[in-house]
Amino acid sequence: SQELEQSPQSLIVQEGKNLTINCTSSKTLYGLYWYKQKYGEGLIFLMMLQKGGEEKSHEKITAKLDEKKQQSSLHITASQPSHAGIYLCGADSSNAGKSTFGDGTTLTVKP
Amino acid sequence: DTAVSQTPKYLVTQMGNDKSIKCEQNLGHDTMYWYKQDSKKFLKIMFSYNNKELIINETVPNRFSPKSPDKAHLNLHINSLELGDSAVYFCASSQDTDGGTEAFFGQGTRLTVV
Structure with a gap:
């Protein structure tokens, strides 16, 4: 079962606006990663x-990672079209080397 | 230089065929992975190898067989391809298996089974 939940699933913002993407786990996380993926490309570590x-x-x-290490947020200030893409959070929980991922947030930035 | 490279980038094939996806990393990492990303963009780990040894083998059909000739390579061979195998497959590598180390991903291989 999926351990990480991301919200929102998709986001459309006007260029210059701020935005936040959240990633929540029911388990305490050992490490939390944020990646960005552009269509047809690999994952870029953030x-x-x-x-x-x-x-x-x-x-x-x-x-940011909260004190309980169960929730993380990704905040983009003054968004630009270059920020568009899919943002994925990934985490290691109890099994070392077995990262799981959220289902991604698709970000569209309108010029 | 590309750190983690996969070939091919795109693969279109018919049901029932056997195909391979190759992955190579030049980072000197000990651990390599294969992930499958489904149509909903969800990434799920399939296999993990550390120094050529299998350490993670998730519930994946036997038709999928990883092969690691050396620690810089982890290839994925798929037998008797099915429509449901259509997805993007990502190879990744990291320095070790301990949690908290950054994984580097390849560009992905978009597999389409027709």
Whole structure:
């Protein structure tokens, strides 16, 4: 069964707007990853979070992991068309090396 | 240089055929993986190899057989292809099997069974 739930499933925003994508697990996570996928391309690693309360930023993308290590959010500030794609969260739970993934959030940014 | 490379990128084949997808990583990683991404974009792990040894084998039909000739390669062979095998298959590698290490993914192979 799927361990990670992402919301929303799809998101359409106007360029310049901020947005947030959430990833929730029913289990405590060992490590939480965010990936971006463009159509027809592979997965691009964005960030990895391991500690409760951890927050990382890269350019206009910020990811946070809550204190309980069961929920993560990905926040994009002042979105641009280049941010469009599918965002996937992945996590290691109890089984080392056996990452599971959420079902993705499709982001469309309108110019 | 491509870190994790898969070939082919696209594969269209008829039901019942046998096909292989190749994967190579030049990162010196010890662990390689195969994932299947279904039409709903859900990624599910299929196999994981560490130093040429199988360590994860999820509930995958026997028609799928991974082969790792060396730790830089993990190929996926599929026998008697079925319509439901149509998906995007991703190869990945990581330094080790411990949780918390970043996995690098290939470009994916879009398999279409007709």
